[in-house]
Amino acid sequence: MDVRELYRDVILDHNRSPRNFGRLEPADASAVGHNPLCGDALSVTLRLDGDRLSEMRFNGQGCAISIASASLMSEAVSGKSLKDVEALYREVHALLTEASHVPSIPLGKLMALGGVREYPARVKCASLCWHTLNAALHQSADAGAPPTVSTEQS
C-alpha cells in the first residue's frame, strides 16, 4: 500500500471512529492545544505508571486530520515508556516536515501521517496533538492549570 492510499484509508477510519476519545478523570497530566489557523482545539489527558504512559485520551473539536492524528497517537503511545514516547514524537515531527525522512523506529500506522506533507497547510493539524501531549508530559506536577499550547506561539 503506498503512502497516499494508507493516508486516505487510515485518516478516514480514525476520523470516523476516533480511538481513546474522552477524558481521564482523574488524570496525572493534561494539556490543551489550539491550532488557530484551522480552528482545531484538543485536550489531552493521561495517566502515568512510573516512567510509562499507561493511558491517554483526547477530546475536543477539529478537522479530520487533527482528530485522526490524535487517535493514531493515542494508540501508538499508550503503554509506552516516556523515552519511547519522546522518540515517537521526534520521529513523527520529522515525518511531517522532512520529505525524505526514513524513520529509525517502526512507526506502523503513524506512517500514514507522512501523507500530510502533500498538504503543507495541514501539517499543523497533524502535529497539534503531539505538541499537546509533549506539553502535558513536561508540565510540572504542581503547576496548577494545565498548560496550553498553540501552533502559532513559536
Ligand code: ZN
Ligand atoms: Zn485542522
